[in-house]
Amino acid sequence: MAAADCVLKLGGSALTHKGRRESARDGALRSAAGLVRELCAAGAGRCIVVHGAGSFGHFQAKAHGLASGSPTNSESLRQGLCLTRISVTKLNHMVTEQLVMCGVPAVGISPFGAWRTAGRKITQAGIAAIRDSLEAGYIPVLHGDCVLDSEQHCSILSGDTIIEVLSREFSPKRVVFLTDVDGIYDRPPDTPGATLVDSIAVNADGSIDPPVLTSALPHDVTGGLALKLQTAINIVTQSNGSIPVLICKLESEVAKRACLTGELRTGEGTKLFLRQTEETTSVIASGWAG
Structure with missing residues (x-):
């Protein structure tokens, strides 16, 4: 199985005006494409x-x-x-087009048809096309999508859920969420007194320290920040801490360093790590079995 240097999540709130129907942020699209181009130039081209x-x-x-x-x-x-897929594939085309215009060999890959669920739980993951694209030297560009569901006809497959599967399959060196804010805050960032959380310790049982309050927009059908945070927690715990998860702002100076080295300094973003115990240290020493 091909390994990846980095799995990169471009947040919908960073790429679009989330409260305005089908409204992309052109500057953010260009920033994202420029960042991936720099990663490729720096030798981290095996990214998803x-x-x-x-x-x-x-x-x-x-x-x-x-x-x-x-x-x-x-x-x-x-x-x-049908209408939802027309809409989400529009954005995928925009993202992929910007990447190609920047000289990145990007190929858009839609989950519909290759991924399936049952009661919203993944039963089939379309990994083959992603693996083949990576091995052929391309950058796969996936997106949240509708998929067929054996129990309820269809369901929403979030990009965050896709990332959790990709982390298991490709064992990336790091997973980086690029958002419209600097990272995870102790409460919604537009709340008075909200403070950026530099690091979050994840315990083996999935609990975190410090605790974080989250919220989502009414039309967000994918779970908002709560799902993103849970995805990050799952990646850290399922990999026994071998895959760090970083969350920082897309349009910032720190994004490239976070993607290349996994480094975030105080005030630059949020990093999730596994809290070490005697048991987890023993597991990490023996390698991730996932």
Whole structure:
């Protein structure tokens, strides 16, 4: 199985105006493409890019109830799936086009058809196309998508959930979430008194220190920050701490360093790490079995 230097998540809130339907941030798209170009030039070209949908797809998915689906396979559900996919693939095309314009050999890969769920739990992951693309020298660019679900006809497959699977399959050196804010705050960042959390210790049971309060926009069908944080926790625990997770701002000077070295200084972002105990130290020494 091909390994990856970095799995990079471009947040939907960073790439789009999330409160305005299908509204991309052109500057952020260019920043993301420039960053990946620099990673390739620095020898970290074996990376996988996954981006959120932001204001693309969420509104259509919410209107047609795609997240909860329906065993009756209604006309409205099918129409909603089609409209949502048209929207999310628009953004994927924009992201991929910017990367190619920057000289990055990027190929867009949509999960629909290759990934499946049952009751919103992944039963089939389309890894082959990603692996083949990496081995051929391309940068796979995936996105949150609708997928077929054996119990409720369809479901929403979040980019964050995709990243958790990719981390298990490709054992990247690091996973970096690039967002519209500096990192994880102890409460929603627009709340008075919100403070950036430089590091989060993840215990073996998945609990974290310090605790974090999260929130999501009403039309966000993928779980917002709560899912992103849980994804990060899962990656750290399932890899027994061998895969660090970093969260920082896309349009910042620290993003490149975070992706290349896994380093974040005080005030630059948030890093999740596994709290070491005698048991976890023993497991890490023997290698990650995942």
